[in-house]
Amino acid sequence: MTSHLRSPAALMADPEVMSATILTRDSDVAGMLSEWQALFEAVDSAAWSCHPRAFLACRELFRRPGSTPLAVVRDGDGRLRGVMPLMRDRVWRGPKLSPRYDYDPRDLPLVRQRRRRPIPVQQLTALSSLPATLLWVGPLCRPGDRALVCDAIAGAIHGLPGWQIAVFPAHEGEEAAIWQDAFARHDIRSRLEPLGRVVQDLRDVAPFQEVVDRNAGKFRQNVRRARAAAGKAGLQLEVFEGAAAVAARFGTIDALARASWKHAGRADTDVHIAYDGEQRQYFERFLAEEDAGAVPVLGVASDPAGELVVLLMLRHGDRLTALLTFWNGRLPKCSPGLLLFGACIDWANDRGLQHIDFNATAPWIRHLSDSRQRVCHVIACAPRLDARALWTAAGLVQKLR
Known part of the structure; x- marks a missing residue:
């Protein structure tokens, strides 16, 4: 599945055309691993979870076949500009539609449950695994490409089947705003859910x-x-x-x-x-x-x-x-x-x-x-009637609490 997008007016400084393709077959992923590795090494201070081997080990050990699609973003010349692994799962959620730790349903036994989760959801989220201490916080890309890459990914998942609610962890501030802007341009409703977590680095x-x-x-x-x-x-x-x-x-x-x-x-x-x-x-x-x-x-x-x-x-x-x-x-x-x-x-x-x-x-x-960043969820609703009905019903339950 591919979305061809021209950069929005706010991004006219870089008028390149970018396209995002969602890969679901292992053979397609294997064919671009060398490019992925090169992009990882070219990006300054890329997160360790962006390494292709982190993805491969997680997919092979913890994920069901076909449940871990890979969003791949290329420019008009076919050059790789961004990569973001995703997960699609059926999960149970509360009215906030937001996990605390168990993005992957396999991780639920590792988490101490406090509240009942009554809502069945088809969830799309960034690759995550508690045993791997793995939390993919966004696409692997050069910092200057982030807005265009997120925009292309949002366009690609607009028509991606098999999800109702998307949950993307992001740093509060600019990173979360980029995702919300990208979703809005593709008629995907979204909101922010603070997590109270702080990422601590020595920069x-x-x-x-x-x-x-x-x-x-x-x-x-x-x-x-x-x-x-x-x-x-x-x-x-x-x-x-x-x-x-x-x-x-x-x-x-x-x-x-x-x-x-x-x-x-x-x-x-x-x-x-x-x-x-x-x-x-x-x-x-x-x-x-x-x-x-x-x-x-x-x-x-x-x-x-x-x-x-x-x-x-x-x-x-x-x-x-x-x-x-x-x-x-x-x-x-x-x-x-x-x-x-x-x-x-x-x-x-x-x-x-x-x-x-x-x-x-x-x-x-x-x-x-010397650096502390708060993390939030950008929660998005698939542009379909069933997803929007779920989104509305969950919002009403939350208001009644």
Whole structure:
């Protein structure tokens, strides 16, 4: 399915014609993987989830055949300008028509349910998976192309069958506005749903000590005490780079995951993912290969008794993304997780990386961050009578509550 669109008046600075094609066959996707890889490597600070191997591993492990279409945007010369994986599923939703965590219905058992969801919905959303810690926040494209690429995708899904409600995560502000403008131009109703989540990044990588010095005295004092305790305990911090070096320590990651609180779960957590199942399978498959565009990195904190903390990361372009972290609970006075993050910040700074995505919402991460962006849902209604009736009915139920 293809939508050929001329840029709107607001975008006349770039009058190119772009077309979005929705690919559903694996063979069609396989035919453009090399182009996708090249685009990933060409985009400054592309999100790790935009890598084609992240998509392939997720599709093969977690998705039903044909349920993961791929939106591909090309310009008038046939050059690839944007890529965005999608998911189509039948789900149950509440009156807001918005998931909290389980975009993929397979993820529902991992989420602690609080409210009954009475509304059956045919949902279209960006590729997401809790075991893969994967949330696709938008199309892979150059920043200057985003409005045109989103416009082309909105045009393509206008006539795409098999969905009633689309749910696209986006950063609040310009990114969300671009999606709403694109939907409006194609007669697709939409609204914003705030999530209360904050994305925390370090966009100006500097030595860890400089990051510490930016904080209030209490945090600086905590770091000094942790370092003193770490010195007495013989804590060592190491960073390993490359697929072979990380694969050699997959067993260590599994052992610490089993010993961490995340394995048993906590009563007050909304999501519980045991690493020894699908999550381990996903990351060991995704990180088994290596290319210049995506290099596995592993931080390890250990003392004479063995390893305490592991921090699994991915180096891509000028960016480092934290994927998973596990701690077995030993040496709490050393704050080994914090000090390991600090060692990884120094490692990134020494290699000239510009951006660290902590991929976490934990409150203490704010001490390491210099950028915080709120995330919302752009919720859209398919331009069909059944979808609009569902949209209206859900809105009425919400008003009556």
